[in-house]
Amino acid sequence: MTLLAFLLLLAVVPAESARGRHLPKAAISSPVFGPRQVYGVLGGSVTVKCFYPPTPVNRHDRKYWCRQAGSSCPTVVSTQYVAPGYQGRIALTDHPEAEHFQINISALELGDAGTFQCGVGVNGRGLSYTVTLSVAEAPPVPETPELFYVKLRSTWTVICGFGEDTAEMKKYLCKKEKEGCRNIINSYQELGRILLTFEDPPGSFRVTMTQMDWEDAGVYYCGAGEYGKDKTSKELDVFIYEDKNFPHLKTNITAKTGSSATFECPYEPLINSATRFWCKRDGRKCTRIIDNTGFVDEPYKGRVAMFENPENKTVTVILNQLQYKDEGVYWCMSNELREQQSSAELRVVAGEPALTGKKKVEAQVGSRVNLTCCYPCTYTSYQKYWCKWNDTGCAMLPAQQQGLPEPGDTCDPSTRTVVLSLGPLTEEDEGWYWCGLKRNGVFGESMAVELRVSAGTDAKLSPEFLDVDSRRDPGAVPPGGAHSDAEVRKGAAPESTDESRGSNTLALVLGPLAGLILVVVTAFAIVKYRQLKRSDLVSVGSYRTNISMSDFESVRDFSASNSVKESQETPMGGDEFITTTDTPERAANTTKAKRSSKEDAELAYSSFLDTSSSIAQGSSGGDSAVLDLSPPQDRD
Structure with missing residues (x-):
């Protein structure tokens, strides 16, 4: 009963499935x-x-033709031997470059059959193939x-x-089968991996079959x-063998x-007049891309x-x-x-690509811009590259490393970035x-970014490239003229009128305010300068790659470096820009140990107010330290 169930199970297994699992006998028995x-x-x-695999050993090994006689096979002719009785009418010629050798027999006798x-x-030793020779007394x-001797996964082409x-x-x-000849393709059909095209002279056609299995x-x-009705047919015998050096193409x-x-094509050096192209199948046509x-x-x-x-014998598209x-x-x-x-x-x-970033970027001549490419952390060990596309390929840029994302980029903390810094830009x-x-x-996924550069002389620089002039004279005239108003009155005799007192008061208020603004701007410039100092710019022409250590930090550190609130500047003793994710207790200790630039500004401002108060009391004999900013006509 068990045997019957097993036989029934074998009967329902699809023939295609079984054929796909087992190799044809001819392919197993011999590579010759x-x-x-x-x-x-x-x-x-x-x-x-007779064909043989083009290995170095086979190319130089002995080739032979022998006649079966029971369990033995006496040699008739080989590379260096000819048996008696065949002298002068048999020859063996080896063609290693064509992967075959030929046996030519002339003056045939009836006894030559066998x-x-x-x-x-x-x-x-398995490297042989059995051939039956028949000799007829008269034609036809x-x-x-x-x-046809075809490599596994390669392409077979035939002209009829x-x-x-x-x-x-x-x-x-x-294809010949037990029940007849199964149709593969005809001039009325269109198949994906099989192509039928008409050739010259009229009446000729070519069949190309890819992905041979x-x-x-x-x-x-x-x-x-019609097969079997019209006496216009030709028999083709196809043998499949495996070449370990032949690339496995998707x-x-x-x-x-x-x-x-990513598509891979077989690579073979072409002669000067040859063209290799990639096209999309559209019915009988293949539109060149x-x-x-x-x-x-x-x-x-x-x-x-x-x-x-060429090193792995492929062309990647x-x-x-x-x-x-x-x-x-x-x-x-x-x-x-x-055949290639x-x-x-x-x-x-549907789905989300692995590489993300801005797909279109606009900039002006003379400006600088960063092109950002975000990739999942699972690809950290992969090689990343930037290249500039052109009609003949994509020229690799001379430097490619990791960098910091641009403000507003959509990279989340679980990703890393590859930043290409360009500038000053030209129209080229x-x-x-x-x-x-x-x-x-091997090439993997890629992302294309279109950069548009417009002409103009008022190009804006990216924030990280702004040059803050720290040489400004502290006594220089700030925007708005508030401090210059005080300078005009400097050295003049103090006036006791309400108008004079109001002008002095306004100067005392706006002066520290302008100083505070200057302190904040200077602090921001120092922060950006120190952040930029952490990266090296490798430049060739106008191409610059921002090399940052962010790619070698943990995900936690990377997310922290994007948070402005968690950044602290070391007030003294170094040039590092420290990013932390401190606990409340550690943050409190750090605050006690080191004062931030904001606290320094507040202390300076408080000292200035005390000094201003003393000056105001000394000059007007006032009895109040409160600055009165109301209009003179509203005062008592």
């Missing part, structure tokens, strides 16, 4: 691949092509299938042609018309709205960039500012090296700037 059946004519010749093995090495003989008479007929590709191995037929990508998606010659489609300006990575309409299938293509083409499907879902600085993440040389 050749034709299953070869046909020749008596007195004629035949060529057998079962053979083509292989690599000194013995079978069946056509030998065309062989049947003459101009078939130009108007339906073109198709099907184990289950794609097998026998195919390409043809015109075939399905999911990204959030407003974020970015970007290529390696500097072309970028207008709607994608600032959104897309291409990076070549990054698409920024994702929208729902960006969903679809994208292809990496070239007018050369068709690839495709990936993009799906855009206008454009797109990208902030992104990298890990082990």
Whole structure:
């Protein structure tokens, strides 16, 4: 009963699921691949092509062709040997650059028919493939299938042609199975990873299939018309093998709205006349978005960039500012090296991007500006970069480190920031700037910021770049002329009139007030100067990167540094700008030990009031220390 239930369970397992879990027998048995059946004519010749993995050992190892005889396989021909009876009519030629070797047999005899093995090495050891040779006394003989040796996850491309008479007929590709030939694609269909295009001369077409997997191995037929009815078809034998050095490319990508998606394409050095481009599939057409010659489609300006990575054999394409309409299938293509083409499907879902910041920044010529990029603390170990976008890529800026966020930025305490400081700005600085993440040389999410620079001479500087003139003479005339009014009357004989007394009183009040304002402004300037001193500016041209220690502090320290209320300036003994999150008891002790600049100002003001009171009493003989600011006509 248990056995019956187990067999029933196996029967309901989907065939596709089982096929996806298990490799085809041909892929498991041997990485060497050749034709299953070869046909020749008596007195004629035949060529057998055998493929092998292009490893350094296989390239230099012995290649052989042997004839099976029971449990043994005597060598007929090898790289350095030819068996008696075959002298002068058999040859083995190795083509390591093409990953195969050929056996050519001429003057065929009926006795040459049999079962053979083509292989690599000194013995079978699994690197061999069984081939059956048939010799007919007279033509015709069946056509030998065309062989394809395809890397796992790579692209297979084939051209089929049947003459101009078939130009108007339906073109198709099907895969042979027990129940017939299953349709893969035809000229009336559109599929994501499979592309059928018409070629010259008329009647010819090309089929390109990306993301080749184990289950794609097998026998195919390409043809015109209907399979089995029209005698216009060609047999194709496809073998899949794994190359450990071939990059594992993503075939399905999911990204959030407003974020970015990273696509990887196979890299192969191109000849001078070749072009590599990236396009979006639209029916039978593939709309070009970007290529390696500097072309970028207008709607994608600032959104897309291409990076070549020869060391890991990939070309990375990054698409920024994702929208729902960006969903679809994208292809990496070239007018050369068709087998290097690839495709990936993009799906855009709702969500918040990992990188945040101001996406549009406006500034004037001569000013300075900070571009801020906030990232989650989970990406602290990742490499961060800023680059300036252009039609041929995104040029990395010479310095990229951590910095303090700009006032008004939306970074919360659980994030870190990468700040790019630019200035003084010129019109050439206008454009797109990208902030992104990298890990082990692989590009991750990125964010695009558009900087607009307008012409003008009245550009405003950011607060942290304001230059406070500390050399001002304490006796200089302050704004408003209150102190100058007192200076005009300085040295004149004191007058006992109400008008004179009112002017003196007004001067005594406004003078300390102006001094207090000056103290506050100076204290603020010192605070900002010391804060700025904590960062180093690495500058190349007009690009400056603010390097701050905030990225190496804890989340608690980072949040504290954004709070003005919790900041204290050391009044003496150092240049540090200390940020604390003290407890009430510790804050009380600190207040007792060190007076703040505000307390110093209040004490100075109190002393000034006492002095002013004494002067007022001495000059007018008054009996009150209270300053009377009411108009003279209202007094008694």
